[in-house]
Amino acid sequence: MEFHSVNKLLEQSFRDNWEKEALSNYQGDTLCYRDVAEKIALLHVNFSKCGLQKGDKVALCSRNQANWGVCFLASLTYGAVPVPILHEFKPENIHYLVNHSDAKVLFVDEVIWEGLSESEMPNLQVIVQINNLTYIYAKDQYMRDVRENLVDDFKKLHPDGFGPGDIHYFEDKADDLALINYTSGTSGFSKGVMLPYRALWTNLYFAHNVAEPQMNCESELVAMLPCAHMYGMMFEFLFQMTIGTHVHFLTRVPSPKVILSAFQEIHPDLIISVPLVIEKVYRSQIKPQVDRNKMYMRVPILDRYILKKIRNAMIEAFGGRFEEVILGGAAFNPEVEDFLRKIHFPFTVGYGMTECAPIITYEKWYRTRRGSCGIPVPDCEIRINSSDPLNIPGEIQVRGGNVFCGYYKNPQATAEAFTEDGWFKTGDIGVVDKDGYLYLRGRIKCMILGPSGQNIYPEEIEAVINNVNYVVESLVIEDNGNLTALIYPDWHQGELDGLSGKELEERIRGGLPEINRLLPNYAQIRKMEFLPEDFERTPKRSIKRYLYQRI
Secondary structure, eight states, X not given: OOOOXXXXXXXXXXXXXXXXXXXXXTTXXXXXXXXXXXXXXXXXXXXXXXXXXXXXXXXXXXXXXXXXXHHHHHHHHHTOEEEEEOTTSOHHHHHHHHHHTTEEEEEEOXXXXXXXXXXXXXXXXXXXXXXXXXXXXXXXHHHHHHHHTHHHHHXXXXXXXXXXXXOOOOXXXXXXXXXXXXXXXXXXXXXXXXXXXXXXXXHHHHIIIIIOTTOOTTOEEEEOSOTTSHHHHIIIIIHHHHHTOEEEEOOSOOOHHHHHHHHHHHOOSBEEEOHHHHHHHIIIIIHHHHHHTTXXXXXXXXXXXXXXXXXXXXXXXXXXXXSOEEXXXXXXXXXXXXXXXXXXXXXXXXXXXXXXXXXXXEOOTTTOOTTOOOEEOTTEEEEXXXXXXXXXXXXXXXXXXXXXXXXXXXXXXXXXTBOTTSOEEEEEEEEEOTTOOEEEEEETTTOEEOTTSOEEOHHHHHHHHTTSTTEEEEXXXXXXXXXXXEEEEOHHHHHHTTOOHHHHHHHHHTTHHHHHXXXXXXXXXXXXXXXXXXXXXXXXXXXXXXXXXOO
């Protein structure tokens, strides 16, 4: 695959789509491509006058918003190295990551800044409030003067105004460091993933030529995943900026109600999501319809009519114009998957990791297979570390242009992440079928060893438990040699149905014999415990498993 400069793609896109809408804050302000380009140019002048060098680190910590996109693109196209930090990290984590990354500039949301302190980040030269691009802190008076005179200096550089011909971005090479993205997985330890431009290019090539070739400068997209996470950054923002798409950032908490309201208003051409969002919509809006019509769905022809009606209503609820829904970031509940396949809903499940920027496998919705997350994307190979990859699960290992070049300032973790022959060890377990379709089984770190040495994958047991009525989500842990299910019930729905807390627990416990009937003898659940509040989660809505393990 021939490499093309990512920044030069952006440069051409801004020129071609100058008058088109680029970034919007949902129900707020909109920036056209010309506005974004001009803001980027202003920041480039600021960077240059303040002495920022190519390769210097620029940290960004903010909720999704248009100015996040501006500041990220300004850093990238200048030749600096953006360091997106998830806004949901605690202040002490943000301080640590800013310092660990050697960032010289920090763009920060005004709300997040309330919990931070410049004294805890002594290497920063400038701190900028991302909402309005004003300085919060500057190390010396010269930098404050630069900011004060920035607009006048910019006008002197462009006395006839700033136009498409004035855009000139840093030309990246394949192995140049593009960005550092800190992981936010379930193990509790963040590592700085160094992603070269070839990894970004591989993902952009995949999006443009495989996943969404129909997307263009007339398309609309709702961005609801955190842009500081590679999944959202790549497929809800960066790819769109290279083709002139209009991106609408959901600047508030993306609850199903807010998401569906935005879909109705914007009618997106593509939907990128995590399974939990679709599962919530299924449980709150679809499953009740199915349950009400159970008797009629036993009648031939009538059942097809009801299922078609549900499918049409669901497509309309998601805006009515999308090509497909792409899910990733976590396992998909088999019951929900089976139902959506039954009604021919256009969805697919992909697989990726931050270390691959992020895509590894994918397949279009009309070719994908039940339980699978697709086949390897272009310029990416996978192998299963197993004596029988078709039948015996083993670690999934990856090689290709999308693979990262190491963990920042962590040579030991980098060495441990690769095999002797250069394949990246994902830490995930899976099998492949004869056609190369990948089927995930779980994480190596989550695997539980059974009483006779059997491999128990808690994610598979949790999928069974999560189908029990009133269960929102569950987590299976090893507990003194047995398996215990930690359960977060739908307390609110139970209350609406007239059940006390104890009655709701007993109702769920009543499903234990049926759960165990579906599980092998070595994977039986011995005990259920109920949580008063939801599990602590990562920004992509995975449970932080390490918080709930018992020694």
